[in-house]
Amino acid sequence: MGGRGRGRGNAVSFNIEQLGFGRGEAGPVSVTQPPPLFPSLENRPLPLIKDVENEYILVTQKDLSTRMRNSPFYLKKSENPSYEKELPVLWNRMPAELRETLPKRIATGNSKVTLNAKKKKVEDPDKIFAKLEKKERNESEVEEDGDGKEDEDDQDKSDDEKVENEDDVKEDLDDEMDDDTDYANNYFENGEAYLEDEEGQDDGEAQF
Amino acid sequence: MEKLSAKSDPIYLGEAIVKKALAVMIQHNLVKFQASERNNNVAEYSMMHHNVYCLIRYPKYLYMIKRIYGTSEEILLEILLNLGQASASNVIFHSANRLNEANDSEVLSPSALHQSFQRLAQDNFIIRCPKLAENATLLKVPTLEIEEKEKFAVPNVEIEPIARMLKEKATQLGGHCDSEIIWRVNHERFDIELRNVILVNAAARRVDTTAGELYHLILKLWRESSNPDSPATTPVSYNVIKDAVRKNDSSPILLEHFDHYLRVLHEDSAGLIDKPGDAGGGQFNLDYSKVFENLACASLDSIVLERFGSKALRLFRLTRIQKFMEQDQMQNVAMIPAKEAKMFTYKLLEHNFLQIKELKKGTSNFAPVKSFILYHVDLPQVVRTVLEASYKGLFNAMVRQMHDLTENKRLLEKHAMLESMLERLKGDDGVPEEEIAELSDTMHPAEKSLVEKIHLMSDNLTLGQTQADETILILESYLKFKSKEL
Numbered sequence: 001m002g003g004r005g006r007g008r009g010n011a012v013s014f015n016i017e018q019l020g021f022g023r024g025e026a027g028p029v030s031v032t033q034p035p036p037l038f039p040s041l042e043n044r045p046l047p048l049i050k051d052v053e054n055e056y057i058l059v060t061q062k063d064l065s066t067r068m069r070n071s072p073f074y075l076k077k078s079e080n081p082s083y084e085k086e087l088p089v090l091w092n093r094m095p096a097e098l099r100e101t102l103p104k105r106i107a108t109g110n111s112k113v114t115l116n117a118k119k120k121k122v123e124d125p126d127k128i129f130a131k132l133e134k135k136e137r138n139e140s141e142v143e144e145d146g147d148g149k150e151d152e153d154d155q156d157k158s159d160d161e162k163v164e165n166e167d168d169v170k171e172d173l174d175d176e177m178d179d180d181t182d183y184a185n186n187y188f189e190n191g192e193a194y195l196e197d198e199e200g201q202d203d204g205e206a207q208f
Numbered sequence: 209m210e211k212l213s214a215k216s217d218p219i220y221l222g223e224a225i226v227k228k229a230l231a232v233m234i235q236h237n238l239v240k241f242q243a244s245e246r247n248n249n250v251a252e253y254s255m256m257h258h259n260v261y262c263l264i265r266y267p268k269y270l271y272m273i274k275r276i277y278g279t280s281e282e283i284l285l286e287i288l289l290n291l292g293q294a295s296a297s298n299v300i301f302h303s304a305n306r307l308n309e310a311n312d313s314e315v316l317s318p319s320a321l322h323q324s325f326q327r328l329a330q331d332n333f334i335i336r337c338p339k340l341a342e343n344a345t346l347l348k349v350p351t352l353e354i355e356e357k358e359k360f361a362v363p364n365v366e367i368e369p370i371a372r373m374l375k376e377k378a379t380q381l382g383g384h385c386d387s388e389i390i391w392r393v394n395h396e397r398f399d400i401e402l403r404n405v406i407l408v409n410a411a412a413r414r415v416d417t418t419a420g421e422l423y424h425l426i427l428k429l430w431r432e433s434s435n436p437d438s439p440a441t442t443p444v445s446y447n448v449i450k451d452a453v454r455k456n457d458s459s460p461i462l463l464e465h466f467d468h469y470l471r472v473l474h475e476d477s478a479g480l481i482d483k484p485g486d487a488g489g490g491q492f493n494l495d496y497s498k499v500f501e502n503l504a505c506a507s508l509d510s511i512v513l514e515r516f517g518s519k520a521l522r523l524f525r526l527t528r529i530q531k532f533m534e535q536d537q538m539q540n541v542a543m544i545p546a547k548e549a550k551m552f553t554y555k556l557l558e559h560n561f562l563q564i565k566e567l568k569k570g571t572s573n574f575a576p577v578k579s580f581i582l583y584h585v586d587l588p589q590v591v592r593t594v595l596e597a598s599y600k601g602l603f604n605a606m607v608r609q610m611h612d613l614t615e616n617k618r619l620l621e622k623h624a625m626l627e628s629m630l631e632r633l634k635g636d637d638g639v640p641e642e643e644i645a646e647l648s649d650t651m652h653p654a655e656k657s658l659v660e661k662i663h664l665m666s667d668n669l670t671l672g673q674t675q676a677d678e679t680i681l682i683l684e685s686y687l688k689f690k691s692k693e694l
Contacts, residue, residue, distance in 0.1 A: 045514060046514060056267070064286075092350070
């Protein structure tokens with residue numbers, strides 16, 4: 001400002017004319033908000049080219065997308081997990097881990113689970129009665145108890161799964177541990193996730 | 209590279225679905241895998257970006273094949289695109305089925321289709337996938353390998369079993385002799401073809417259609433003799449071109465004036481044909497980087513023109529050609545009044561079409577420092593900016609289209625069902641007119657017009673995407689060849 005410049009000390013480092021304004025005109029408008037998200041178009045864009053090639057492209061595009069949507073490659077959520085026979089994919093060219101189907105594990109796992117569950121239920125009828133009585137008494141706590149019971153069951157199942165998994169996929173688990181990831185830990189930790197698999201996962205799959 | 213551990217995130221998708229999805233993507237050449245370095249039994253998956261992008265170009269591929277060859281090759285390619293990777297017999301089987309569905313009168317024999325398949329392989333439009341290595345079945349992650357000379361070799365296909373299956377109206381081809389030899393679409397070849405189409409159209413627009421024909425022939429000669437990765441083709445001599453023109457079934461005008469056309473194309477400033485030497489009556493080649501630089505500049509010019517107006521275009525072209533210019537120089541040479549020139553210069557600068565270079569001229573420490581402000585066009589940078597904008601435009605069009613279609617899904621499905629019912633009723637002659645009219649009244653005319661509007665909008669968006677894709681191809685090719693010339 002005032003006395004800071006060297007020499008004469010009055011001149012500013014630029015010439016006002018250099019900026020493009022005359023002396024009397026107003027300066028640039030100050031910006032008070034971010035520019036609009038959809039600024040208005042000044043010139044209307046040119047029309048789209050519609051010739052033989054593009055007509056063909058339109059028809060083919062619709063055709064191709066309809067075929068893909070109706071083909072078995074289009075994966076929907078509630079599919080039967082035993083997919084090895086259904087998907088027309090060249091399985092022998094893929095890594096083995098993709099071919100392993102979960103139901104196989106569940107199938108053998110379930111039999112173990114039901115045995116254990118039955119055992120447990122037979123073993124602890126008193127516990128269950130106690131819980132039922134609690135439920136009758138405290139309606140507001142019904143949900144919590146129900147969840148608690150579910151958790152126990154789930155942990156049973158996940159324990160069984162763990163045992164089986166360890167047998168099958170020992171190497172993989174070890175590797176995942178070695179790589180300092182938490183994924184292996186997180187996957188088996190939370191038993192609730194097992195049952196919640198099929199509940200309305202709303203990811204709004206777009207289809208057209 | 210994404211490790212497989214990414215899939216153990218089952219909060220959003222079940223593990224089974226993730227596995228299926230990966231398998232489907234690998235099948236369609238969108239994802240590839242290889243054994244991890246640390247552990248041979250775990251696979252690492254990576255995405256093939258270019259192939260995913262090329263999904264939008266599939267209709268264009270089909271159109272090109274249809275134009276170059278014919279319907280049977282087109283159907284073969286469509287089946288291959290639907291299946292992702294498939295053996296030759298499978299493709300032939302399904303194509304024969306599809307053709308028979310469409311055309312009950314003509315029955316195309318599998319051997320004719322086999323010949324079409326061979327034609328496609330000869331011209332490298334389809335390519336063999338790497339095959340399983342010898343001990344691959346024992347490994348958890350199979351290794352795939354292929355030799356250079358095997359890439360386009362069509363195996364012997366047994367026609368008999370295919371013909372038999374077709375007669376029996378089977379839906380699947382059982383085991384067949386070449387089931388281990390898998391084919392897929394060759395994206396690189398199609399990219400080359402798309403680029404050639406752009407160049408031929410450029411030649412046809414600059415001169416005329418016969419010149420386009422000539423250019424198409426010369427492109428074929430260049431392709432046969434040059435390495436596809438080099439930034440310029442190997443030169444082809446005049447005599448060779450002349451022979452090719454005569455051998456090919458060209459129009460009489462071309463035969464007569466072939467000399468003139470060649471000279472016109474060579475002297476044209478677009479750089480479609482270069483003449484590096486005079487041996488053999490003249491050596492002609494194509495310098496990809498030069499040609500695509502011109503094409504990219506032309507695209508940029510038309511973009512500037514449509515967005516800012518012709519005065520801005522004049523400034524832009526001037527600066528591009530003159531390399532570095534000062535503001536005063538610009539407004540004088542372009543003959544645009546000062547204020548407007550400044551406004552347009554600033555607009556172009558704001559949108560990154562122009563760049564600034566400052567040269568200081570300070571001599572003493574006492575006087576205020578004067579500096580020259582020069583404007584220039586840094587072409588690679590501008591091209592990259594515009595390329596980003598094109599990608600965004602393409603993305604916006606796709607998102608909007610999907611949004612429209614999902615929102616009105618119910619309505620569109622109802623309309624589609626109605627249409628198919630009407631078709632069926634019209635097919636049966638014994639249905640009275642009133643029933644048809646009643647059926648079409650189940651849909652309110654307002655709903656019908658809405659459906660029309662939706663279809664129209666969706667079509668326009670598809671066309672917009674196709675055109676954006678063309679611009680993207682030109683700009684990407686420019687950047688690709690520019691980086692090669694170093």
